[in-house]
Structures are given as structure tokens and as C-alpha cells.
Amino acid sequence: MRLLLVEDDDHVAAALSAVLTRHGFHITHARSGEEALRSLVPDSECFGVVLLDLGLPDQDGYEVCGKIRKLTATPVIMVTARSDVRSRIHGLNLGADDYVVKPYDTGELLARIHAVSRRTVQEDPATGAESTALLLGPVRIELPTRQVSVGGAAVQLTRKEFDLLALLAQRPGVVFRREQIISEVWRTSWEGTGRTLEVHVASLRSKLRLPALIETVRGVGYRLVAPAG
Template identity: 50%
Template sequence: MRLLVVEDDDGIAAPLVTGLRREGFEVERAATGAEALAAPEPDLVLLDLRLPDMDGYDVARGMRARSRVPIIMVTARGEEVDRVVGLELGADDYVVKPFGLRELIARINAVMRRVSEPPVGAAEPEPVVEVDGLAIDRRRHEVTLDGAPVALTPKEFALLALLAGDPGAALDRRRILEEVWGTRWYGPSKTIDVHISSLRRKLGDPGWIETVRGVGFRLRAP
């Protein structure tokens, strides 16, 4: 597996790269955001948020604009707002310094399993789901409403596809976080509300996604 470690601090990057290589990973290091964006696409990115030439969030935006490569944000920031912003930008996981190498490797493996394998025993979902003019094409990663395309971010698409998998059923926040963001963060989950708000706006009618108080959300035709 090819990893790109984006970290400007030599004291952190050197032992991290050494440790990951010892575990069998192919590792390339970038010390700046510009180097990260110019590097060949890896299998997974470990992205520090504090870089000398640009904010790590800007690097994540640049990567997401052209690729769906898995991103684990690695940072000393621990506030919930930083977690929320990172998840909104499409990060697949979030690790706060200091962390152990074993924990990081476990998170890398967990992210790669989520992006490459369907759940064990799960039935293959229908490639296209239609709900009263709203069509979600999982294979082509496209959404149309009454034949008109709806532009969504990767996380917005994943969230809508999850809700569309069982129209009318209420999905709780914990399941949404686990299946869309692959995280077991059970504190406040403002990132879900941000994405729901964006989906409602893009679908043109807030009635498409109903809030189920005390539970979560469900998809239903307005």
C-alpha cells in the first residue's frame, strides 16, 4: 500500500515514515502543501493541517477536487470544530496528536477496508435507486432530479445514497456517522446537519429529507 505523509516537522515525519515502512508500507513524504498536491496519487494520504505554505484544509480541498483518495487528517488540533470541518471536506478519519503507531495503522487499515470492501454478508445494492423523480446512480456516482443533474460532494452523495437505500426509514445519527464518515465519534455531530442542510438546498425542497426528532433523518418525497 502506498502512503503519502504530508508533514513539515522533521522530528515527527522521520520516525513516522520509518515506522510505517517497517510495517510494510510504501511511503512518500511531502513537507509542504504544494509538494502534496504535486505528488503522484497514493492509496491513502496522512495529512497534517498545519503546513508552512498553506492550510491543510486547502490541501484537502485540492485533493478532493480531483480525486476520492482516502484522507486521514493528522493534527494537534482537537476541537470539535476542526473535526467537523475536516469531515465536511471529505476526510475519511481524523487522528489527534499524540498518537501511537499501532493506533494509526489500525485506522489506516479500517479506512482502506471501508473504501474497498462491501460489508460482509451485505447484498449488492441496486446500482440505481429512484424515489419520485429523484434518481441516485451508485455505479456512475450521479444524481438527477426530474432528469436534471444535481451536483453533490462525495460525502453528500454517500449520505443521500444511504438514506435512499431504505426510503421512509429513519436512520439514526450513529449509523450515519459510521457508514458515511466511518467514524465512531459519538459526541455532537454538527457535520451531519451541515450536510443535510446542503442536500435540502441542492434538492430544492427541504421536504425531501425529514428530521426525525431524537433519532436522525429519513428520505421521503415531498
């Protein structure tokens, strides 16, 4: 797996790169936010995971995470000394898939990398190449091509339906607040758009023919329950 390590301390990066390389990762090291973003532009090298330090010399790591989310759905793990709950919540709300506090156990970091990558990376058996996809039982979500299939049969979704499904599918079992979904999918505030969200959820359930796939958490929001099979 190709991994983008965003870390301005060369000594820390060298030590971590050595460990990750021994475990089969191919490392690209970026020393700044700008360098990281250049590595992730369309048509550049495809990464399975981004390890993002927050204390970067040119930009705050939170800002970089937000920009990464606009470029790619590649999983982002924040690695930082900021251990307070508010910082963790802020990072996850910006789109990070996980948050690891320094100092950390290397074994735990490796486990977290594999955990987030399992949801997005599958090897094409014909070519041996990695492709970015979310696999949830019979549901396959191709992020780069924005294609969805259930049991191998293609399902036609609107742009917002796909964005909603992809958002929920990136963290199965996690409850997304209605306000958060509206903010991330529609890029607007909750006021006046609640009915729009309900309509899109109903449409997804109907088109996918899996009514239990998206669970309503009363008074809070929605979560995706991965089906078997």
C-alpha cells in the same frame, strides 16, 4: 498499500515513515500542500490513504483537505495537535475520514489507517492490483469509474444518485444531516432543495432494490446501513 504522508517536519516524517514502512506501507512524503496536491492529480500515483498534517508552510491543512476531496475519494486522516472539538468537527465536515490528535499511539494510528482503507481498497484477485471501491454487502461502488453493482448486476444511476450513494457509503452508520448532503452533493444551500433530496433517496432505494439500505433519521437526515451478504 501506498500512503501519502503530508508533513513539513522532516524529523517527524522520517520517524513515522520508518514505522509505517516496517508495517508494509510504501510512503510518498510531501512537505507542503502544493506538493501533496501535485501527487494526487489525475493519472498520478494511486494512494490508499492520505495522512494530512494541518500545520503546513504554504496552505492551511483544512484548505488542502477540501482541495483533495475535489481530486479524489482517497481516505484522508488528519493528524494534528489541534485537539478542540470544533477543529475536529470542521475537519470531518470538510471530508476527512478520521482525525488523530498528536501525540498519538502508533498502534492506534495504524488501526485507524487500516479501518478507513478497508472501506475503499480491495485487491483485484486476478492482477493483485489495488482498486478503489466501496464494498457494502452485495453492493459494490467503483469510485474511479462511477459504476455500481448489486450482487454482480450493474445498476444505472444518474450523476447525483451516484454522488449521494458514494457520500453515504464512505461512512456507513454515520448520520449525514440533510443540510450537509445538499451542500456536498448539490453544492448549494438547503433552502428549496429538500424535496430533491427525498426524490433521489427514493430513487436509489428503488433502483438498488434494497429499501433498507438508506435509513431516514427523522428530523436529522440519512445514514447508510450496510446489508449482509
